[in-house]
Amino acid sequence: MSPAQRIAKLRADIERHTRLYYVENKPEISDQDFDRLLRELQDLETLHPELITPDSPTQRVGGEPIDEFATVTHARPMMSIDNTYDRGEIHAWYERVLRGLEEGGSLLTQKQAVYVAEPKVDGIAVSLRYEGGRLVLAATRGDGQRGDDITANVRTIKAIPLRLHESKTPIPEVLEVRGEIFMTTPVFEQINQQRAAAGEEPFANPRNATGGTLKQHEPKVVAQRKLRFLAHGRGEVQPEPFETYSQFMSAVRSWGLPTNPLTRTCRDFAEVWTFIEEFETQRDTLPYWVDGIVVKVDRYDQQDRLGVTSKSPRWCIAYKYAAEQATTILLEVKWQVGKGGSLTPVAQLEPVQLAGTTVKRASLHNIDEIRERLDLRLSDTVVIEKAGEIIPKVVRVITEKRTPDARPIEPPTRCPSCGEPVTQQQDEVALRCTNPSCPAQLRERLIWFASRNQMDIDGLGRKSVDQLCDAGLLGSFADIYQLKNKRDTLLSLERMGEKTVDNLLKGIEESKSRGLARVLAGLGIPHVGNTAARVLAQHFADIDALTAADFREIDLALATGDLDVKKKEMAKANYEPGTTTRSLRDFLSSQAGQRTIADLRKAGVNMKGRAAATSSKGDAASAFAGKTVVLTGTLENFDRSTLTEMLTSLGAKVSGSVSGKTDLVIAGDEAGSKLDKAKELGITVWGEQELLTHLKKQE
Numbered sequence: 001m002s003p004a005q006r007i008a009k010l011r012a013d014i015e016r017h018t019r020l021y022y023v024e025n026k027p028e029i030s031d032q033d034f035d036r037l038l039r040e041l042q043d044l045e046t047l048h049p050e051l052i053t054p055d056s057p058t059q060r061v062g063g064e065p066i067d068e069f070a071t072v073t074h075a076r077p078m079m080s081i082d083n084t085y086d087r088g089e090i091h092a093w094y095e096r097v098l099r100g101l102e103e104g105g106s107l108l109t110q111k112q113a114v115y116v117a118e119p120k121v122d123g124i125a126v127s128l129r130y131e132g133g134r135l136v137l138a139a140t141r142g143d144g145q146r147g148d149d150i151t152a153n154v155r156t157i158k159a160i161p162l163r164l165h166e167s168k169t170p171i172p173e174v175l176e177v178r179g180e181i182f183m184t185t186p187v188f189e190q191i192n193q194q195r196a197a198a199g200e201e202p203f204a205n206p207r208n209a210t211g212g213t214l215k216q217h218e219p220k221v222v223a224q225r226k227l228r229f230l231a232h233g234r235g236e237v238q239p240e241p242f243e244t245y246s247q248f249m250s251a252v253r254s255w256g257l258p259t260n261p262l263t264r265t266c267r268d269f270a271e272v273w274t275f276i277e278e279f280e281t282q283r284d285t286l287p288y289w290v291d292g293i294v295v296k297v298d299r300y301d302q303q304d305r306l307g308v309t310s311k312s313p314r315w316c317i318a319y320k321y322a323a324e325q326a327t328t329i330l331l332e333v334k335w336q337v338g339k340g341g342s343l344t345p346v347a348q349l350e351p352v353q354l355a356g357t358t359v360k361r362a363s364l365h366n367i368d369e370i371r372e373r374l375d376l377r378l379s380d381t382v383v384i385e386k387a388g389e390i391i392p393k394v395v396r397v398i399t400e401k402r403t404p405d406a407r408p409i410e411p412p413t414r415c416p417s418c419g420e421p422v423t424q425q426q427d428e429v430a431l432r433c434t435n436p437s438c439p440a441q442l443r444e445r446l447i448w449f450a451s452r453n454q455m456d457i458d459g460l461g462r463k464s465v466d467q468l469c470d471a472g473l474l475g476s477f478a479d480i481y482q483l484k485n486k487r488d489t490l491l492s493l494e495r496m497g498e499k500t501v502d503n504l505l506k507g508i509e510e511s512k513s514r515g516l517a518r519v520l521a522g523l524g525i526p527h528v529g530n531t532a533a534r535v536l537a538q539h540f541a542d543i544d545a546l547t548a549a550d551f552r553e554i555d556l557a558l559a560t561g562d563l564d565v566k567k568k569e570m571a572k573a574n575y576e577p578g579t580t581t582r583s584l585r586d587f588l589s590s591q592a593g594q595r596t597i598a599d600l601r602k603a604g605v606n607m608k609g610r611a612a613a614t615s616s617k618g619d620a621a622s623a624f625a626g627k628t629v630v631l632t633g634t635l636e637n638f639d640r641s642t643l644t645e646m647l648t649s650l651g652a653k654v655s656g657s658v659s660g661k662t663d664l665v666i667a668g669d670e671a672g673s674k675l676d677k678a679k680e681l682g683i684t685v686w687g688e689q690e691l692l693t694h695l696k697k698q699e
Contacts, residue, residue, distance in 0.1 A: 003048050010041040014057045018158055019165060019256045055134055055162035069148035069215075069637075071689055075176060075236035078127060078141040080311055080669055081294060083318035087273065090295070093317045094269040097297060100306045100314065113297060116245055117275045118232060118263035119283070120292040120318055122207045123182030124214055126154065127235050128257075130175040133164040140214070142636050143668065143687035144311075150214055156223035157181065159258055167254035169241075176235025177252055183210045184287045187226045195461075206289050215637075228288070231257045244298045265298070276319055283321070292320035323385040325395065326359070328352040330380050333364065333409050335431075337417045337440035339448045339524045342430040345370060345409070347382075347394055354386060362392035366429045367411045375399070377406040417441070436592060442476075443469055445524045449477055453530055454522035455514055458507035459500065467493060477523070478599030480508055516543060516609040517648075523596065525587045527580040532558060534648040536584075536609070543597055543607035547588045551577035554584060623694045625651030627663035630678070633671030635688050646695070658683065666691050 001009070014037055020026050038057060045052045052058070084090060101113060127147070129137040138154035140147040154160055164171050183191075183206040191209060192202040203209035213225045231252050233245075242248040246265060253259045262279070266272045276293050283290045296316040297303050303315040332348040345364040352359055362384055370376045374397055381401040382394050412422055415433035417440030422431045433441065443465055450460035460480070468474045471493060473486060483490065483505065490501045511518075517537035521530045528536075539557035540546040546554075552570050555577050569575065577585070587593040601607065629652045631640060638646075643666075644654045658665060658677045665678040665685045678685050686694070 003044055004051055007041065007044050007048070007051050010037055010044070011056060013037055014041065015161070015163075015165065015256070018057070018161070057162075069150060071142075071146050071692060072137065072139050072149045073146050074127060074139065074142075074144070075129075077144050078125060078147070078178060078235070079144055079308060079313055081316055081318045082312045083292065083320050085320050085322055090273070090276075090317065090319050091269055093295075094272070097306060097315065101302055113302065114244075114246075114299065115266045115268075115272055116263060116296045116298050117266055117272055117293050118260050118296075119279065119286075119290045120294045120320070121180040121182050121230055121232075121260070122205075122289040122291045123180035124207065124210050126150070126179060126181050126214075126229075128154070128160065128177045128179070129235070130164055130171070130177070132173060133166075133171045133255075135160070135162050140636050141669065143689055145687065146689040148636065152219045153214055153216065153222040154181070156219050157227045157229060159227070159229040161256040165254070165256035167251070169251040169254055171255055172237050172239055172241070174236055174238040176237065177231050177257055178233035178235055179229055179231040179257075181210055181214065181227050181229050182206060182288055183213070183225065183227055185289065186287060191225065229258055231259050232294070243300060245296055245300065245303075246298055266295075280321055284324070292318050294318045324354055325383050325385040326352045326354040327381060327383055327398065328359075330376065330378060330382050330394075332378065333370070335412050335416050337415060337433055337438060337444065339441055339444035340526050341415075341433040341435070341438065341441050343412065343415070343422060343433065344430075345411075349382075349384065352384070354384065354392065359384060359386075359392045362394050364394060367409075367431065368429050370409050377402070377408055379403055379406045415440070439469075446474055446477070446480070448524050449522040450480070450511075451522075455511040455518055456507075457504075457511045459504035460507065464504070467495075476599065477596060478603050481512070481600075481603035481605065483508060512603070512605050514606065516540070516546075516607050519543070519600065519605060519607050523587070525584055527583040528587075531644065531654075532580050532584075534644065535653075538609065538648050538651070540609045542609055543601075545609070547597070551581055551585060554581045623650075626653075627651075628653045628655050628661055629664045629666060630655050630658050630662050630674055631666050631668075632674035633668030635666075635668035637688060637692065 014034070017027070017029055017034055017037070020028055041056070042058050045056065045058055082093075084093075097113065125141040127137075127139050127141070128135060129139075135151070135155065137149065138151045138160075139149055142148060155162060164175075185206065188203065188206040188209050195202050203212065209225075210227060213222055213227060216222050231249065234248055237248075242251065249259050249263070262282075264271075264275050266275060272295055279290075279293060294316060295318075297306065303313070306313070306315040308314060329350040330347055331350055333345050334348055335343045336346055337343055345367065347362045347364050349360055349362060364370055364374075364376070374394060376382070376394065376397055379402075381398040383396050383398065384392050385395050386392050411431055414421055415435065415438060418433065418435050418438040420433055420435040420438065423434055424431050435441075446465045446469070447462050449455055450457040450465065457480070465474065468483075471489070473483065473489065474480065487501060487505070490496050490504070491498065515537065517530075517534045520528060520533035520536060535558055536546060536554070540549065549557075552575075555570065556567070558578065558580060588597075597607070624647055629647055631643060631654065635643065647654055652664075655662065658674050658681065660681060662678065662681070662683050665675060665683055666688070667675045667678075667685055668688055675685065
């Protein structure tokens, strides 16, 4: 057998076993045997590079880093789906469908409409485009009209064939398959364990982990994350031989793309609802997250007749399951100390299974929550649920199960960390430790300082901060920047190998250039959050200018609304500075604050503002300078905090509500009432791709 023949056979065998594993769920060989075949193919292609093709299984490992993701336009829009948590609303949708398909003046009979109900996998929606049976493009949903080209990353996902498998159904010349890329729960837990061991912040849930993975600029990293894919729709198909969604999905499966085997065909609402109820008890046994059921009209001609609204099809709807609840016993309440000294009660619970994980604790927010809303006592039987299926919370107390030994929960009179007295201001619910040297506060401030929305120091998460504090290496913000001089000590610590230490020191060095807004937000000054920090960094050239500013200057920089009115208020003899202004001035004028600023300056941390940079942009900044902007919906390429900072740095004022003074609304996926109000008022609305276009001009 010639090398070319052997390569062809190996590729066919590998593609067959990949299909058996990901599509048929009937693997015939072990992972070791599969890897052996792949290694043999790699060796042969190394000896005969002229025989390498783009769709070879060896090309999944990931190529060169991606500088940036190109924007592509979808051949057909990727629309969002209306959703509900209510049985009545599902039934109302069903009735609307029947009315919409009315024929001859009477409602369709049950036999004339068929429905497909399929699990709603909690992942990232993508569109895969095949031409001549070969994968040529993979794109995120983006704003529905345009998305990011993530082909290089998607090529590393083994569940997605690079070349479709021939079957009895001819493969269309152009085929766009829509579906969900997701991460299985075991892989998600493994990745979070690895991140925790490296001192990195864990992902909140598998969907966030998947989204973060697909945005990686290193395809090799994506290849290591073992992402999966399930098809659930179509885009452009040329030619289009299918009459129903069921036929299309059957063909997709025959071509080697995974579909969900749990999908069910239903004849009427009763069958749909029966499936929804049955599946609720089944979903926690699955190795991936499912948050609901999507119900679709099966026939394509009926879908066309029903049509779409401005943002979603009328022929489908998603029923989302309410957060799962569980009953357990409150064993104890512990009090955690935050970065500002506030004490937060945390319920210690008898371990219980909830939404696929073991829950042992839940937040109780404050003493009023315990006494007033919950009337909670030690040894009470409580109902807990996961808010957004992520954060456990106590929903209510089952008072009829309260035992005679149930005891009231008393707040601490002394800080559980430093032992100093606890205070409660007259206008605050929170209990507070006012000791600035409190060890627990220091750790929380360091964690806050290093976190993503502040100084964004990669590798310096909660576990790393705890470890470094325990080793006596961290006692202030400035100590972070002295770690480069203690590399040998770092290497002697548990789980601190050379690569981990080098990455940590690199992240620390990179954080020096973040600028004044990030520094101010990271210092944890009471009432000075990310928004106030961005506004101040926009107004003042550097930390020295801010330190020299008086109450009125700072108040004016932070002012909202009519500035002339604000100036008149400041001119009054009884003028009182705002809470944020007073808190900031107290910090900047204190010995501790001045020492902190001096130490960070000595360490080389950039504390310059954006005012000069913005004014130097001239006409390039005109798209945003002086404009009031409102953000709404979910954006693929930005988190809300980062985008707000970016727009503020370009001279915009980012507001939380739409009014007659709003100049621009930036609307992402699932934008709600803010978008509706903007349209009513005739305010300019940009989608994410239009935003990206204008941001490019600022560079």
